[in-house]
Amino acid sequence: MSILFDIENVSFTYPSLKRKVLDSVNFKISEGDVLSVLGRNGSGKSTLLNCMLGILKTQGGAISLSGKFLHDMSEREIASVVGYVPQSHVPAFGYTVFDFVQMGCASRIGLFSHPGRKERDDTAAVLSEMKIEQLADRPYTELSGGEQQQAIIARAIVSRPRIILFDEPTAHLDFGNQLRVLRLIKDLSEKGFAVVITTHNPDHAMLLGGRAAILDRQGHLISGKVDDIVTEASLKDVYSSDLKLKYIEEFGRRVCVYPNL
Amino acid sequence: MKQTIQKKRKLNVLAIFLTFLFLLLGGVVLAVCVGKYPVSPGESISILWSRLFGLTNGLPDMTQNVVMGLRVPRILASVVVGAALSMSGAAYQGIFKNPLVSPEFLGVSSGACIGAALAILLSLTTVFISLFAFVGGIIAVLLTVSIPSLIKNRSNLVLVLSGIIVGSALSSVFGFIKFMADPDTQLASITYWAMGSFSYIKLSELLTVLLVIIVPAVILVLLSWWIDVLSLGENEARSLGANVKLIRRIVITCSTILTAGSVCIAGTIGWVGLIIPHFGRMLVGPSNRRLIPLCGLIGGLFMLLVDTLTRTIGVAEMPVSILTGIIGAPFYCWLLFRQRRTLS
Numbered sequence: 001m002s003i004l005f006d007i008e009n010v011s012f013t014y015p016s017l018k019r020k021v022l023d024s025v026n027f028k029i030s031e032g033d034v035l036s037v038l039g040r041n042g043s044g045k046s047t048l049l050n051c052m053l054g055i056l057k058t059q060g061g062a063i064s065l066s067g068k069f070l071h072d073m074s075e076r077e078i079a080s081v082v083g084y085v086p087q088s089h090v091p092a093f094g095y096t097v098f099d100f101v102q103m104g105c106a107s108r109i110g111l112f113s114h115p116g117r118k119e120r121d122d123t124a125a126v127l128s129e130m131k132i133e134q135l136a137d138r139p140y141t142e143l144s145g146g147e148q149q150q151a152i153i154a155r156a157i158v159s160r161p162r163i164i165l166f167d168e169p170t171a172h173l174d175f176g177n178q179l180r181v182l183r184l185i186k187d188l189s190e191k192g193f194a195v196v197i198t199t200h201n202p203d204h205a206m207l208l209g210g211r212a213a214i215l216d217r218q219g220h221l222i223s224g225k226v227d228d229i230v231t232e233a234s235l236k237d238v239y240s241s242d243l244k245l246k247y248i249e250e251f252g253r254r255v256c257v258y259p260n261l
Numbered sequence: 262m263k264q265t266i267q268k269k270r271k272l273n274v275l276a277i278f279l280t281f282l283f284l285l286l287g288g289v290v291l292a293v294c295v296g297k298y299p300v301s302p303g304e305s306i307s308i309l310w311s312r313l314f315g316l317t318n319g320l321p322d323m324t325q326n327v328v329m330g331l332r333v334p335r336i337l338a339s340v341v342v343g344a345a346l347s348m349s350g351a352a353y354q355g356i357f358k359n360p361l362v363s364p365e366f367l368g369v370s371s372g373a374c375i376g377a378a379l380a381i382l383l384s385l386t387t388v389f390i391s392l393f394a395f396v397g398g399i400i401a402v403l404l405t406v407s408i409p410s411l412i413k414n415r416s417n418l419v420l421v422l423s424g425i426i427v428g429s430a431l432s433s434v435f436g437f438i439k440f441m442a443d444p445d446t447q448l449a450s451i452t453y454w455a456m457g458s459f460s461y462i463k464l465s466e467l468l469t470v471l472l473v474i475i476v477p478a479v480i481l482v483l484l485s486w487w488i489d490v491l492s493l494g495e496n497e498a499r500s501l502g503a504n505v506k507l508i509r510r511i512v513i514t515c516s517t518i519l520t521a522g523s524v525c526i527a528g529t530i531g532w533v534g535l536i537i538p539h540f541g542r543m544l545v546g547p548s549n550r551r552l553i554p555l556c557g558l559i560g561g562l563f564m565l566l567v568d569t570l571t572r573t574i575g576v577a578e579m580p581v582s583i584l585t586g587i588i589g590a591p592f593y594c595w596l597l598f599r600q601r602r603t604l605s
Contacts (some may be wrong), residue, residue, distance in 0.1 A: 015413075053500050081500030086500070091493055092358040093547035103490050108501030112483040114550060139272070139546075155501075 002066075004163050004194055005029040005052060009061030009071070011219070012044075012051055021047045023062065023219030029196065034189045034210030037198045038230070039066065041236055043215045045198035046087075049165045052196070054078050055194075066162075079107035083156035083164040083193075087171055088148045094139030097151050098123060098130070102196050104158035116210070126158045146177035153184060163194035170199060182207055202243070202256040214238055230256075274551055277544050278342075278476075285340070288562050292336045292569045294407025295408065298327045309333075316462040334464040335572075336565060342523040343533055345474050347556035349516035350534025351541065352481050355488035356512050356547050357420065360542075361596070363535035366424045366519040367513075370531070371400025371431040373524035378438045378451045387466065389456075391525040398521030401427060402513065457528035461567050474522040476555065477515035484512060485549040492549075494530035530564075530581050532589025537563060539596060 005028065012022040021044035029035055039045050050056040052063060054070050063070040065081060067106060083104070095103075104126075105119040115123075127133045127254050135143065149169060151204045156164050166185065170178040182204060189210070190196045199205065205226050207213045212230050213223035216238065222229060235256070245254045293305035300308075308328045310317040349364050364370060376397025380390040408423035409416075435455075442448040453488055481488075487508045493496045498505050522531070537560040538552065545551040564581075567588075571579045 008278070010296035022465040053496075055496050075499050075504055079500060082500075084497075089494075092360060093489075093492055093542075094357070095489065099548050101487065103493070103501055106487075106490050106498075108390055109486070111487070111504070111508070112480075114470055114486045170470055 003030050004033075004066060006064040007052070007061070008063075010051060010058045010063060011060035012047060012056060012058050014047075021216075022051065022058070022215075022221070024084040025215075025219070025221040027213060027221065027223045029163065029194055031194055032189065033194045033197045034185075034208050035213060036205035036208055036210070036226070037196065037213045037215060038200075038202060038205060038238060039198075039215035039218070043217055044219060045215055046167050048215065048221075049198065050195070052165060053082060053084055062237055076107045076138050077095075079161075080159065081162050083159070083161035085149075085156045085164060085166045085169055087151050087167050088145065088152060090141055094141035095138050097140055097143070097157075098127070098136040100125060100140045100151055101154045101158055103142050104155035107159055116189065122158055126154045130154045146171050146180065149173065149177070150179055150184070152210070153181075153188075157188065159192070161193070163196065164188060166195065166197040168198050168203065177205075202235060205230055206254055206256070227254075266491050274545050278555060278558065281555065281562060285558055285565070288565045288569075289336055289340070293328055293332050294581075295569060295573050296327075298323075300324055300328060304328075310591065330464075334462045334467055335459050337464075337570065338361060338459050338462045338467055338526050339563035339568040341449075341471060341474060341561040342527050342530065343447050343465075343537075343567075344557040344563070345478065345519040345523045345560075346534040346564075347537035347560025348478055348481055349519040349552050351479055351536070351538035351549065351556045352488055352512050352516045355492045356509055356516075356537055358492045358494060359421070360539065361535075362421065362424075363532075364516065365531060365534070366421065366428070367405045367516055367517070368401035368424055368427040368431055369398045369520040370524055370529040371428055371435065372404075373398035373399075373521050374455050374529050375431055375435050375438065377454055377524070378435060378442075379529070381447055381454065382438055382442055384421055384447075387461075388461075391466070391470065395521045396602065398517060398524060399428045402517045406513065453580065454528045457530040457582040457585075458571075458578070458580050460572075462526070466471050470522050470526050474519060477518045480511065480515045481519075482553055484508060484515075485553045488512060488549040488553075489547075519571075527581065530585055532585040532593070533560060535565060536589050536592045536596075540601045564578045 007025060007027050010021055010022055010025045013020050025048070037045050037048065047056060051058050065073065065078065070078065090231060098139065102115050102119055102123040105115055105122065109115055127136055130150055130153070132154065135147060135151065139199065140148065168249065169181050169185065173181060184196070185195055186208060201250060210224060213221055214229060214234055217223045221237040232243065232245055242259065244257050244259055246257060247254050290305055294300050304324060305311060305328060307318050308320060308325060312329060326342055346364060353362050353364060353367070373394040374397070376393035376395065377390050380393040390409050405424050405427045406420070407421045408426065412419065439448060439451055444453055479519065487503060490503045491505060491508055495505050514540055537556050541552050541555045541559055546557055567584050568581055571581055571584055
């Protein structure tokens with residue numbers, strides 16, 4: 001398996017904050033990997049993703065993407081390998097879902113040109129792949145939260161990146177939609193996309209399987225197999241609460257529960 | 262089924278474009294005809310036609326002079342100014358992802374106004390008035406966009422606030438220039454100029470400014486799809502692969518040249534750059550690929566009609582801004598009403 005992301009000793013501090021948000025963070029992501037990043041509010045999960053997208057410049061260490069330093073790559077080069085699913089928010093203008101998803105092709109459009117037939121075909125193909133063709137002509141701003149999330153994911157995969165970063169894809173969604181989005185993420189990983197998601201729910205990490213990472217308030221990150229990383233002890237550290245992990249034979253997996261309030 | 266919906270939408274958009282193109286052509290003929298010296302539609306079409314193709318026509322010299330010397334330059338000017346203001350308005354709204362901003366908000370218009378007033382104060386010629394207006398507009402934008410980078414916060418809110426800061430500082434400067442002006446001659450001319458008017462258009466000057474306006478307008482049309490991408494927000498646009506800094510710089514420069522160029526031709530005219538893009542969005546949706554060219558057509562038509570009104574109603578000619586304000590303010594209010602949910 002070839003390595004996509006190689007993150008070595010990366011540190012990051014916001015100019016206005018004293019503490020290090022990321023302190024000598026190390027991990028690697030290979031083709032087809034799934035990595036769930038856990039951490040409490042404000043621990044820097046989104047910051048980590050923004051560093052991996054090249055939007056924030058790291059102050060120490062180095063990030064390589066497919067063997068090249070991220071620092072030396074243009075937005076366009078990064079975007080052709082890395083797809084990004086930001087936390088859903090309402091844009092100022094109600095573009096149709098078709099136009100919205102088509103913007104995912106930006107990394108192959110020249111500065112003074114527009115999407116052409118190929119981009120239109122790719123967009124139509126992704127919409128039918130995600131089974132959201134019926135939304136094509138609806139304004140994005142009028143969709144439900146779950147539908148918006150589907151449209152953003154469609155936009156992230158339309159240009160066929162090799163890895164997709166999800167920033168809390170299940171935030172603001174009801175239970176059913178959370179599960180549907182997780183199912184979708186699992187499908188994408190089975191199709192061969194490498195996946196990184198940040199989440200507040202340890203169960204999501206265990207449902208997705210693969211690898212997990214925990215980012216603490218000091219900016220340290222530990223990563224490994226989900227079963228090794230997500231333990232009662234580590235959850236107590238992260239959330240300062242007594243969470244229990246129980247193996248349920250019927251489901252063949254561990255679940256995370258709160259014993260009581 | 263999918264394909265037919267898309268095709269249908271394409272046809273609708275085409276129909277809208279053609280409708281406004283014909284309305285604009287009709288508006289031009291109408292504007293040639295009406296006025297204190299009436300010209301018949303037949304005469305006006307035959308003059309325009311013969312001039313366009315270098316033919317001769319047997320119409321009296323007086324009619325020819327009124328049409329070619331007075332009305333045509335004025336018509337051309339109002340169409341160009343309306344189109345330029347509307348296109349730059351749409352581009353600013355997209356780039357600042359805020360449908361409530363307009364060319365005035367970056368301080369372009371006030372800056373240009375000060376430049377022109379200064380030139381009038383110094384008793385310079387018309388060419389210099391235009392040049393000063395242009396430079397003033399550019400300086401104002403530079404001031405407005407430099408405040409966010411000075412305090413290292415590039416959010417839209419800070420930009421809008423710095424537009425307000427620069428705007429009110431500039432209006433003080435403008436007040437000072439008016440205070441210094443000779444009340445009998447210069448003050449009237451400054452005030453009248455600031456209110457906007459198409460009455461002093463000369464074809465030769467117009468053609469020079471026209472060249473300055475066409476290039477940025479074409480660039481905006483070429484970049485229109487990228488304006489869509491940038492309107493998603495800086496980080497999102499970058500993650501999609503957009504060179505945000507470069508695109509934003511080009512779009513702001515082009516829009517500013519369009520606005521300052523309009524001020525050079527006709528003084529400051531408010532509201533057009535704000536309301537026409539909204540009207541366009543109701544017709545063809547928010548996609549700038551369709552919106553920006555359509556804004557050129559609708560804005561041109563709107564300005565032409567407003568200017569034709571100002572010179573035909575009443576005895577004395579009314580400044581254009583008075584009419585655009587009367588139409589614009591209630592429209593803005595209605596927009597706020599419609600968007601009250603998303604604003605909160």
